[in-house]
Amino acid sequence: MQFKDIVGQQEIKQQLIQTVTENRMSHAQLFLSPEGSGSLALAIAYAQYINCLDKSDTDSCGVCSSCRKYERYIHPDLHFSYPFFASKDVRVATDVLDEWRTMLLEDPYVNLDLWRSRLNAENKQANINIAECHDIIKKLSFKAFEAETKVLIIWLPEFLEKEGNSLLKIIEEPTPHTLFVLVAHNQEQILSTLLSRTQIVKIPKLPSATVVEHLCTHYNLDRDIAATYSFLADGNLIEAKSMVIHQQNDNAVLFSEWLRMGYGNKVPDLISFVEQAAGWGRENQKNFLKYGISFLRECSLLLSGAEALVKLPENVLETAKKLSEKVLDLTMAEAIIEVLEQAHYHIERNANPKILFLDVSLQLVKIIKFKTLPKGTQYIYN
Template structure:
C-alpha cells in the first residue's frame, strides 16, 4: 500500500512523511477516523514507508524487497491484530490471517461488518481476547527479522476491553525500533490508559468530490450515479462499495418521497403497507442504504436552513423537495428525525426485524412531525 493509492488526506500524508524524514517516529500512534475513511490504509502505507529501502520524497518506492512484501502483506516484521471469533481451531488473530490479507487486498477501506461476513461467526461475539494480547507481547519481544522497524497494526482496539491493560507497559516502553499503530473509529470505546500513551493522528471522512472522483476513476461508475452514491455514503468508501453492489439505489428518492408523504399526512394504512411491501423487502444492504439516504436527505435539509446551499449536492428534483421540506419543520424536529433513522440503521445492522423497525420508525416520525412542537423563540438553523 502506497500513499498515492489512498484517496485524499493530503495533510495527514504530509505529516506522516515529515515524521519519518525528521526522525520523529512516535513508537505508539492512534489513527482515529470514521469507518471507510482510509485510516487503516494510511497506517499500512505509513508502515511501508518507514521500512522502505529506497524512500522517495513523497512515497515509498514500491519496488524494493520490503515494499514488495508489504504490498502482499507478508513482510515478516509486519504484524496485524484485529477482532475475530475464537473457536477450537482459532485462538489468535494469525489463525485467520489469510482471510485478513484477502479482505484488505480486496478493500483497504474495510468496515467491520464486511470483515465479519468474511468469517464464520455463528452467534459469537468478535473481540481481541487475552490470548491475542499474549501473542502480541511474544511477537514484539523478538528482534526484527530484516526491517529497521517491527510494526504491529491493531485494527479496532475498541474490541480489546480490559485485556488491553496487559499491553500498557509494551505501549509505554516498547523494544527499540518498534512501531505500534492503533487504528480506531470510536475513541470513547478505547481504554483511557491506552489513549494517554499514544500520539493521536486524526483522520477525517473523505470529501464528496474526492469520493465521486474515486468512483468514476477506479470503479468505472457514471458521474451522475457516482455523485448520488458519494452523497449517500457520506465519506465512507466501504458504504460506497456496498451501494455499488446493491441494485436498488436509483429508487431511493421515489421511495423516500412516498414515505415522507405518508408520514406527514399520517396515512396509517399506507405506512403499514409500505413498511411491509416495500421497505421491509428491500434486502438488508438496500435497507441500510435507504436509511443512509434518508439520513443524508435530512442533513441536506438542515444545510438549506443554515443557508449553506453551496454544500448541498443534489439533483434538481431532490433539491426542490429539500427546499419545500426545509420550510415546514424546526431544526429540533429534523435532528431528532436523524437520531431515529440512525437507531433504525443500527437495528438493521444487528439483524432486527425490518418490518417492525420500519413501522416503528414511521410512527415515531409521525409523532415527531405532526404533534411535537417547540417553544417560540427556539433558534432555527
C-alpha cells in the same frame, strides 16, 4: 500498499513521510479517524515506506524485496493484531491471519462488519484477549528478521480491555527499531493508560468531493448518483462503496415520492410502495431508511434557516426546499426521523419488511396529513 493507492489524505501522507525523512518518528502512534477514512491503509503504507529499500520523497518504490512482501502482507517484520472471535480453534489473531490477509488484498478499507463476515462469528463478541497480548509480547521480543524496523499494527485497540495493560511495558520500553501503530475510531473507548503512551495522529474524514471523484472514476457512476452516495456516506468510503454494490434504487426520488404519498393520504399507492420496498433486500432497505434520515436532517436545517450548512447534492436540494416549504415543518421532520430510526433498528434485526414498511407508511400519513405525532412529541402548528 503505497501512499498513491490511498484515496485523498494528501496532508496526512506528507506529514507521515516527513516524520521518516526527518528521522522524528514516535515509536508508538495512534491513528485516530472516523470509519472509512483510510486510517488502516495509511498505517500499512507508512510501515511499507519506512522499510522500503529505495524510497523516494513521495512514496515507497513498490518493487524492492521489502515492498513486494508488504504488498502481499507477508513481510516477516510486519505484524498485525485485531479483534477476533475466540473459539477452541482460534486463540490468537494469527490463527485467522489467512482470512485477514485475504480481506486486505481484496480491499484495505474495512470495518468490523466486513471482518465479521469473513469469520464464523455466530453470536460471539469480538475482542483482543490476554492470549493475544502475550503473543504480541513474544513476537516483539525477537530481533527484526530482515527489515530495519519491526512494525505492529493494532487495528481497533478499543477492543483491548484491562488485558491491554500487559502491553504497557513493551510499548514504553520496546526493543530497538520497533514501531507500534494503533488504528482506532473512538478515542473514548481506548484504555487511558495506552492513550498516554502514544502520539495521536488525527486523520480527518474524506471530503465529499474526494468520495464523489473516487466513485465516478472506479465505478463509472453518474456524478449526481455519486454525489448522493457521498452525501449519505458522510466521508465514509466503506459505506459509499457498500451503497454502490447494493444500491438499486434512486433513493432521492423514491423518498420524496413516499413523503408525498403520505401527505396526500394515497393509501393504494402506499401499499404498492410497500410491496416494492419489501423486495429490495435488507441492505437496500437499510440504505433507503438511512437516506431518509439524512435527507430529513438536511431539511431540518432548511426549516431552521441554516441553508448555508446544508450538504445536499444540487440535484436534490430543490426537492428538499419544495418539501420544506409545502409539506414539512421542523417538528414533523423530527417526528419522521424518529420513526425512520426505529425502522432502521428493526430492519437490522431482521424484522418482516412488508409489515414494517406498511406500519411506517401509515405513521407517515398520521404525521404529515393528520399531524398526529409519536407519543411524547408536542406538535407546534404553523
